[in-house]
Amino acid sequence: MPFDPATPLQVEEVNEKRWRLLADLRYHGKFEDFVVPAGTLTDFASVPRLFTWLVPTSGKYTKAAVLHDYLCETELIPRNDADGVFRRALGEAEVPTVRRYVIWGAVRLASLLRGAKAGDIAGIVLLALLVVPLAAPIAIAVMCVLLGLSLVEIVVWLALRVFGKTPPGPLRWWWT
Secondary structure: OOEOOOOOOOEEEOOOOOEEEOOOEEEEOOOOEEEEOOOOEEOOOOOOHHHOOOOOOOOOOHHHHHHHHHHHHHOOOOHHHHHHHHHHHHHHOOOOHHHHHHHHHHHHHHHHHOOOOHHHHHHHHHHHHHHHHHHHHHHHHHHHHHHHHHHHHHHHHHHHHHOOOOOOHHHHHHHO
Protein backbone atom coordinates (compact mmCIF):
# COMPACT_ATOMS: atom_id res chain seq x y z
CA MET A 1 0.00 0.00 0.00
CA PRO A 2 1.55 3.34 -1.05
CA PHE A 3 0.35 5.22 2.04
CA ASP A 4 2.44 3.98 4.93
CA PRO A 5 0.09 1.89 7.09
CA ALA A 6 2.26 2.66 10.12
CA THR A 7 1.20 6.31 9.86
CA PRO A 8 -2.61 6.53 9.76
CA LEU A 9 -4.25 9.88 9.13
CA GLN A 10 -4.41 11.64 12.50
CA VAL A 11 -6.06 15.06 12.61
CA GLU A 12 -7.58 17.57 14.98
CA GLU A 13 -10.31 20.02 14.10
CA VAL A 14 -9.19 23.64 13.79
CA ASN A 15 -12.62 24.93 12.78
CA GLU A 16 -15.65 23.59 10.90
CA LYS A 17 -13.74 23.57 7.60
CA ARG A 18 -10.07 23.01 8.46
CA TRP A 19 -8.15 20.19 10.12
CA ARG A 20 -4.52 19.94 11.30
CA LEU A 21 -2.40 16.81 10.84
CA LEU A 22 -1.13 15.49 14.18
CA ALA A 23 1.37 13.10 12.59
CA ASP A 24 3.28 12.91 9.31
CA LEU A 25 1.42 11.29 6.42
CA ARG A 26 3.81 9.26 4.24
CA TYR A 27 3.16 8.31 0.62
CA HIS A 28 5.42 6.06 -1.42
CA GLY A 29 5.00 7.13 -5.04
CA LYS A 30 6.17 5.43 -8.20
CA PHE A 31 9.32 7.56 -8.43
CA GLU A 32 9.35 9.66 -5.27
CA ASP A 33 8.28 9.47 -1.65
CA PHE A 34 6.33 12.35 -0.14
CA VAL A 35 5.80 13.31 3.48
CA VAL A 36 2.97 15.62 4.48
CA PRO A 37 4.32 16.96 7.77
CA ALA A 38 2.43 17.13 11.04
CA GLY A 39 0.90 20.58 11.50
CA THR A 40 -0.22 20.86 7.87
CA LEU A 41 -3.74 22.25 7.50
CA THR A 42 -6.26 20.56 5.22
CA ASP A 43 -9.92 20.71 4.27
CA PHE A 44 -9.80 17.09 3.06
CA ALA A 45 -11.43 16.99 -0.40
CA SER A 46 -12.20 20.49 -1.66
CA VAL A 47 -15.68 19.80 -2.98
CA PRO A 48 -18.06 22.65 -3.80
CA ARG A 49 -21.02 22.47 -1.42
CA LEU A 50 -23.39 21.92 -4.36
CA PHE A 51 -21.71 18.56 -5.12
CA THR A 52 -21.11 17.13 -1.64
CA TRP A 53 -24.11 14.81 -2.11
CA LEU A 54 -22.14 13.15 -4.93
CA VAL A 55 -18.64 13.34 -3.48
CA PRO A 56 -18.49 14.02 0.28
CA THR A 57 -15.45 15.88 1.62
CA SER A 58 -14.04 12.66 3.08
CA GLY A 59 -14.03 9.00 2.18
CA LYS A 60 -11.61 6.41 0.81
CA TYR A 61 -9.93 9.31 -1.00
CA THR A 62 -9.19 11.46 2.08
CA LYS A 63 -5.47 10.69 2.31
CA ALA A 64 -5.06 11.26 -1.43
CA ALA A 65 -6.83 14.63 -1.10
CA VAL A 66 -4.60 15.68 1.81
CA LEU A 67 -1.50 14.71 -0.19
CA HIS A 68 -2.74 16.57 -3.29
CA ASP A 69 -3.50 19.73 -1.30
CA TYR A 70 -0.01 19.62 0.20
CA LEU A 71 1.70 19.06 -3.16
CA CYS A 72 -0.22 21.95 -4.71
CA GLU A 73 0.34 24.37 -1.82
CA THR A 74 4.08 23.66 -1.51
CA GLU A 75 4.67 23.36 -5.28
CA LEU A 76 7.10 20.48 -4.65
CA ILE A 77 6.17 19.21 -8.09
CA PRO A 78 4.31 20.86 -11.00
CA ARG A 79 0.52 21.03 -10.68
CA ASN A 80 -0.15 18.55 -13.50
CA ASP A 81 2.22 16.05 -11.84
CA ALA A 82 0.45 16.60 -8.50
CA ASP A 83 -2.83 15.83 -10.25
CA GLY A 84 -1.28 12.65 -11.66
CA VAL A 85 -0.03 11.56 -8.23
CA PHE A 86 -3.54 12.27 -6.93
CA ARG A 87 -5.13 10.04 -9.60
CA ARG A 88 -2.66 7.25 -8.84
CA ALA A 89 -3.27 7.57 -5.08
CA LEU A 90 -7.03 7.42 -5.65
CA GLY A 91 -6.61 4.14 -7.53
CA GLU A 92 -4.32 2.73 -4.85
CA ALA A 93 -6.90 3.69 -2.22
CA GLU A 94 -9.36 1.52 -4.18
CA VAL A 95 -11.71 4.40 -4.97
CA PRO A 96 -14.18 2.94 -7.51
CA THR A 97 -13.23 3.75 -11.11
CA VAL A 98 -16.15 6.04 -12.00
CA ARG A 99 -15.88 8.02 -8.75
CA ARG A 100 -12.09 8.17 -9.12
CA TYR A 101 -12.32 9.71 -12.59
CA VAL A 102 -15.11 12.10 -11.57
CA ILE A 103 -12.96 13.36 -8.68
CA TRP A 104 -9.77 13.49 -10.72
CA GLY A 105 -11.56 15.11 -13.69
CA ALA A 106 -12.93 17.86 -11.46
CA VAL A 107 -9.45 18.45 -10.03
CA ARG A 108 -7.91 18.57 -13.52
CA LEU A 109 -10.59 20.96 -14.74
CA ALA A 110 -9.97 23.26 -11.77
CA SER A 111 -6.23 23.10 -12.53
CA LEU A 112 -6.82 23.96 -16.18
CA LEU A 113 -9.11 26.87 -15.36
CA ARG A 114 -6.67 28.32 -12.81
CA GLY A 115 -4.99 31.14 -14.67
CA ALA A 116 -6.53 30.07 -17.99
CA LYS A 117 -6.58 32.40 -20.95
CA ALA A 118 -9.48 32.76 -23.40
CA GLY A 119 -7.88 30.26 -25.82
CA ASP A 120 -7.49 27.68 -23.05
CA ILE A 121 -11.13 28.00 -22.05
CA ALA A 122 -12.18 27.65 -25.71
CA GLY A 123 -10.23 24.36 -25.84
CA ILE A 124 -11.94 23.11 -22.69
CA VAL A 125 -15.36 24.02 -24.10
CA LEU A 126 -14.50 22.23 -27.36
CA LEU A 127 -13.44 19.13 -25.43
CA ALA A 128 -16.67 19.26 -23.42
CA LEU A 129 -18.69 19.49 -26.63
CA LEU A 130 -16.97 16.33 -27.84
CA VAL A 131 -17.40 14.44 -24.55
CA VAL A 132 -21.01 15.38 -23.72
CA PRO A 133 -22.56 13.50 -26.69
CA LEU A 134 -20.69 10.39 -25.55
CA ALA A 135 -21.44 10.74 -21.85
CA ALA A 136 -25.08 11.89 -22.12
CA PRO A 137 -26.52 8.55 -23.33
CA ILE A 138 -24.71 6.74 -20.51
CA ALA A 139 -26.00 9.24 -17.95
CA ILE A 140 -29.55 8.94 -19.31
CA ALA A 141 -29.36 5.13 -19.20
CA VAL A 142 -28.16 5.20 -15.58
CA MET A 143 -30.93 7.63 -14.63
CA CYS A 144 -33.54 5.36 -16.28
CA VAL A 145 -32.24 2.32 -14.40
CA LEU A 146 -32.28 4.24 -11.10
CA LEU A 147 -35.80 5.48 -11.81
CA GLY A 148 -36.92 1.93 -12.61
CA LEU A 149 -35.40 0.58 -9.40
CA SER A 150 -37.09 3.36 -7.41
CA LEU A 151 -40.44 2.47 -8.93
CA VAL A 152 -39.94 -1.21 -8.07
CA GLU A 153 -39.07 -0.22 -4.51
CA ILE A 154 -42.21 1.91 -4.23
CA VAL A 155 -44.41 -0.90 -5.58
CA VAL A 156 -42.90 -3.42 -3.14
CA TRP A 157 -43.29 -0.96 -0.28
CA LEU A 158 -46.94 -0.34 -1.18
CA ALA A 159 -47.63 -4.08 -1.47
CA LEU A 160 -46.09 -4.73 1.93
CA ARG A 161 -48.05 -1.85 3.39
CA VAL A 162 -51.35 -3.13 1.96
CA PHE A 163 -50.76 -6.62 3.40
CA GLY A 164 -49.55 -5.28 6.74
CA LYS A 165 -46.12 -6.88 6.47
CA THR A 166 -42.90 -5.55 7.95
CA PRO A 167 -39.94 -5.64 5.55
CA PRO A 168 -37.25 -8.13 6.57
CA GLY A 169 -33.60 -7.45 7.32
CA PRO A 170 -31.94 -4.17 6.44
CA LEU A 171 -35.19 -2.36 5.55
CA ARG A 172 -36.60 -2.79 9.05
CA TRP A 173 -34.91 0.44 10.29
CA TRP A 174 -36.62 2.36 7.51
CA TRP A 175 -40.02 0.85 8.17
CA THR A 176 -40.18 1.64 11.87
